[in-house]
Amino acid sequence: MDYFPPALERLVEQFAKLPGVGRKSAQRLAFYLLNQPDQAAQEFADAIVQAKAGISCCPVCQNLTQGEGPCPICASPRRDRGLICVVADPKDVVAMERAREYQGVYHVLHGVISPMSHVGPDDLRVTQLTQRLADGQVREVIMATNPDTEGETTAMYLSRLVKPFGVKVTRLAYGIPVGSHLEFADEATLTRALEGRREM
Amino acid sequence: MDYFPPALERLVEQFAKLPGVGRKSAQRLAFYLLNQPDQAAQEFADAIVQAKAGISCCPVCQNLTQGEGPCPICASPRRDRGLICVVADPKDVVAMERAREYQGVYHVLHGVISPMSHVGPDDLRVTQLTQRLADGQVREVIMATNPDTEGETTAMYLSRLVKPFGVKVTRLAYGIPVGSHLEFADEATLTRALEGRREM
Numbered sequence: 001m002d003y004f005p006p007a008l009e010r011l012v013e014q015f016a017k018l019p020g021v022g023r024k025s026a027q028r029l030a031f032y033l034l035n036q037p038d039q040a041a042q043e044f045a046d047a048i049v050q051a052k053a054g055i056s057c058c059p060v061c062q063n064l065t066q067g068e069g070p071c072p073i074c075a076s077p078r079r080d081r082g083l084i085c086v087v088a089d090p091k092d093v094v095a096m097e098r099a100r101e102y103q104g105v106y107h108v109l110h111g112v113i114s115p116m117s118h119v120g121p122d123d124l125r126v127t128q129l130t131q132r133l134a135d136g137q138v139r140e141v142i143m144a145t146n147p148d149t150e151g152e153t154t155a156m157y158l159s160r161l162v163k164p165f166g167v168k169v170t171r172l173a174y175g176i177p178v179g180s181h182l183e184f185a186d187e188a189t190l191t192r193a194l195e196g197r198r199e200m
Numbered sequence: 201m202d203y204f205p206p207a208l209e210r211l212v213e214q215f216a217k218l219p220g221v222g223r224k225s226a227q228r229l230a231f232y233l234l235n236q237p238d239q240a241a242q243e244f245a246d247a248i249v250q251a252k253a254g255i256s257c258c259p260v261c262q263n264l265t266q267g268e269g270p271c272p273i274c275a276s277p278r279r280d281r282g283l284i285c286v287v288a289d290p291k292d293v294v295a296m297e298r299a300r301e302y303q304g305v306y307h308v309l310h311g312v313i314s315p316m317s318h319v320g321p322d323d324l325r326v327t328q329l330t331q332r333l334a335d336g337q338v339r340e341v342i343m344a345t346n347p348d349t350e351g352e353t354t355a356m357y358l359s360r361l362v363k364p365f366g367v368k369v370t371r372l373a374y375g376i377p378v379g380s381h382l383e384f385a386d387e388a389t390l391t392r393a394l395e396g397r398r399e400m
Contacts, residue, residue: 004290004294005254005255005264005265005266005271006266007247007250007251007253007255007266008251008255008264008266010250010251010307011247011248011250011251013247014243014244014248017240017244018229018232018233019228019229019232025220027291028219028220029218029219029221030251031251031290032218032219032257033218033248033251034251034252034264038252038253041216041248041249041251041252042213042247042248042249042252043214044217044248045244045246045248045249047207047210047211047213047214047377048211048214048233048241048244048245048248049241049245050207050210050211051207051208051210051230051233051234051241052234052238052241052242053207053213053236054205054207055205055207055208064204064205064208064234065205066205066206066207066208070210071205071243072345090204090231091227091231094204095392103328124344164375176265180262187386
């Protein structure tokens with residue numbers, strides 16, 4: 001016998017489906033929503049439906065965008081279309097933009113090559129990238145996938161695919177993070193930081 | 201400048217409002233939903249709306265119930281209406297029912313007296329409890345609030361309020377949890393377990 005009312009049980013189940021949310025947390029979240037004003041719960045429900053309905057991928061860079069047509073970054077006249085930064089995920093675009101340094105455009109792969117998870121190049125937005133290079137307007141492609149095994153593999157694979165188009169292919173620099181302590185840096189990072197040392 | 205599309209940003213904000221969900225987790229949850237089929241997202245939204253609309257408090261025991269009228273426990277002819285178990289929260293009813301031992305009915309306070317959080321008896325379903333005692337049908341009230349300061353305070357306050365109705369007032373037993381190890385029991389629990397020892 002179930003002791004929660006069925007409608008509450010269904011809400012708990014929905015929350016429990018979310019990644020990293022167990023049954024106990026799901027109960028807590030469901031009870032929280034139940035104790036909110038009707039309007040707050042309605043806003044939550046609306047936000048889900050509207051996000052699903054209103055968001056699609058930019059036909060140029062494959063980043064998430066609202067409505068039809070290119071995303072604001074691809075549409076901006078101030079962006080350098082000769083420079084493409086390849087990232088795995090829309091969140092990485094947000095991280096890059098936060099640095100306020102990059103003036104080029106992006107290409108979002110929506111994942112990385114991962115044989116362990118059965119993700120190959122065909123599951124990523126790879127052909128959309130090579131199509132963008134076909135007209136010869138692009139000078140440089142920056143590989144900005146994560147510095148882990150899968151990110152490296154993906155960057156390596158793409159660089160081989162992209163070089164025949166006659167573009168420069170670069171990779172984000174490795175090194176010690178700004179504001180960190182040497183003593184906490186791992187060996188691999190320190191080795192890379194040494195290798196990449198620059199004259200002052 | 202915000203780099204997420206507005207509809208996605210709103211969904212992230214909604215998730216971030218939930219207790220224990222920070223901005224990073226909220227992003228992760230929003231992206232997860234965005235990657236689900238339309239139907240799954242719609243089911244989530246529906247579950248929120250239906251839980252809010254369909255769930256109310258049982259007019260007798262104040263536990264959460266679906267639809268109008270008394271909850272299934274209050275409506276059950278097999279339950280002993282002379283025995284009321286007072287709990288702080290609907291989740292505590294679920295915990296009690298899971299033990300499959302209790303045959304009486306419940307009263308859900310929806311909180312505990314907590315001067316620190318500005319919660320007094322008037323914020324709880326206390327008058328609804330005394331109203332249930334008025335007709336003299338109730339023999340015993342079991343105080344099953346949590347064994348912490350606030351739960352104790354609440355049990356103490358209610359017991360003084362309830363005794364004038366001529367009902368027996370009891371409190372759940374304290375002691376070492378079944379299946380635990382003595383070495384891990386705290387002093388307060390061990391003291392209570394000693395005080396409450398029974399002849400074998």
